[in-house]
Amino acid sequence: MEIRAIMVIGAGQMGSGIAQVAAQSGFSTLLHDISMEAVQKGLLAIRKSLAKFVEKGKLSPEEMEAALARLTPCDDLAAAAECDLAIEAVVENMGVKAKIFRELDRLAPPNAILASNTSSLPITEIAAVTGRPEQVIGMHFMNPVPLMKLVEIIRGLATSDETYEAIEALSRRLGKTTAECRDVPGFISNRVLMVMLNEAIWCLYEGVASAESIDTIMKLGMNHPMGPLTLADLIGLDTVLAILQVLQDGYGDPKYRPCPLLRQYVKAGWLGRKSGRGFYRYA
Numbered sequence: 001m002e003i004r005a006i007m008v009i010g011a012g013q014m015g016s017g018i019a020q021v022a023a024q025s026g027f028s029t030l031l032h033d034i035s036m037e038a039v040q041k042g043l044l045a046i047r048k049s050l051a052k053f054v055e056k057g058k059l060s061p062e063e064m065e066a067a068l069a070r071l072t073p074c075d076d077l078a079a080a081a082e083c084d085l086a087i088e089a090v091v092e093n094m095g096v097k098a099k100i101f102r103e104l105d106r107l108a109p110p111n112a113i114l115a116s117n118t119s120s121l122p123i124t125e126i127a128a129v130t131g132r133p134e135q136v137i138g139m140h141f142m143n144p145v146p147l148m149k150l151v152e153i154i155r156g157l158a159t160s161d162e163t164y165e166a167i168e169a170l171s172r173r174l175g176k177t178t179a180e181c182r183d184v185p186g187f188i189s190n191r192v193l194m195v196m197l198n199e200a201i202w203c204l205y206e207g208v209a210s211a212e213s214i215d216t217i218m219k220l221g222m223n224h225p226m227g228p229l230t231l232a233d234l235i236g237l238d239t240v241l242a243i244l245q246v247l248q249d250g251y252g253d254p255k256y257r258p259c260p261l262l263r264q265y266v267k268a269g270w271l272g273r274k275s276g277r278g279f280y281r282y283a
């Protein structure tokens with residue numbers, strides 16, 4: 001099927017990044033959140049990111065304006081009636097996602113594909129709340145979406161080849177490289193990454209080294225672009241905790257148990273970059 005209009009549900013850091021890339025790639029893009037205020041926040045982030053590309057000569061001012069003109073803000077899910085593909089990027093919580101997929105199934109055209117940007121939750125379970133599980137798929141972008149090349153694609157048990165191929169082709173049109181993964185908790189990306197991030201938090205909790213030392217060791221010692229605590233702050237500590245809980249529940253293995261320090265930070269509202277404070281402070 002040909003995808004022309006895309007709706008992104010959730011205007012947080014991932015949703016706004018996905019909407020930006022879709023609009024930059026020429027798609028008519030609806031950006032949805034539960035309040036117009038949240039959508040406007042997402043649009044502001046998109047404007048800033050596009051302006052950075054213009055500043056660096058990677059985008060012309062005309063291209064920036066054209067991308068912005070392809071974006072339509074909305075706070076009513078009924079707008080899904082106009083899309084060929086809905087990409088959900090709300091909080092990492094099965095209850096919230098299931099509710100949205102039930103609604104999308106009711107509102108989107110019968111041939112529309114419903115994708116989730118979930119970091120770890122089972123696509124098969126999300127698909128099962130809809131009457132079209134063959135058209136439900138995991139489309140896992142990486143943060144920050146405008147800069148990161150990968151889309152991890154996850155098929156649920158019932159996902160059709162046609163849906164997979166449409167999403168694979170679309171990801172390429174968005175300038176991304178894809179890799180396929182089976183529907184297991186945390187997929188590949190977060191099954192591997194979260195163990196490292198959690199271990200770094202345990203090291204801090206046990207007083208083995210300061211946050212700065214841990215990050216310097218991993219950054220310069222392993223040539224990682226960011227240290228693990230800086231990366232956890234970028235992802236969002238609430239999201240890191242939610243993913244570790246999915247891994248622990250899914251595999252029943254204590255190696256995924258979230259560090260108590262992580263739980264405490266999330267309870268304190270120290271969610272990382274997005275709340276202004278996590279392992280580091282942000283202006």
Ligand SMILES: CC(=O)CC(=O)SCCNC(=O)CCNC(=O)[C@H](O)C(C)(C)COP(=O)(O)OP(=O)(O)OC[C@H]1O[C@@H](n2cnc3c(N)ncnc32)[C@H](O)[C@@H]1OP(=O)(O)O
Nearest residue numbers: 049052053056119141142143144146147189190225226235
């Ligand atoms: C949790 C999940 O489910 C899955 C995940 O996503 S896990 C997270 C995956 N992501 C990562 O691992 C990211 C690791 N970090 C990196 O790769 C890099 O640090 C990074 C690409 C994010 C930034 O690169 P950097 O060189 O460290 O930082 P920085 O110098 O600030 O930015 C690089 C360039 O991109 C630009 N840039 C940064 N953010 C931008 C944005 N949102 N939009 C446009 N341009 C941007 C900067 O202006 C900068 O340009 P110059 O080099 O010309 O100055």
Ligand SMILES: NC(=O)C1=CN([C@@H]2O[C@H](COP(=O)(O)OP(=O)(O)OC[C@H]3O[C@@H](n4cnc5c(N)ncnc54)[C@H](OP(=O)(O)O)[C@@H]3O)[C@@H](O)[C@H]2O)C=CC1
Nearest residue numbers: 010011012013014015038089090091092118119141143235
């Ligand atoms: N952060 C990352 O690095 C990555 C995250 N992901 C996944 O993307 C998704 C979004 O993450 P991210 O963008 O980082 O998170 P953010 O916290 O930045 O955004 C979450 C979004 O969900 C909305 N939301 C929160 N609660 C509800 C609710 N009850 N009903 C409807 N919407 C709600 C928020 O709206 P409001 O602002 O109004 O509360 C916001 O738009 C998650 O599934 C996450 O696992 C995937 C790849 C990487």
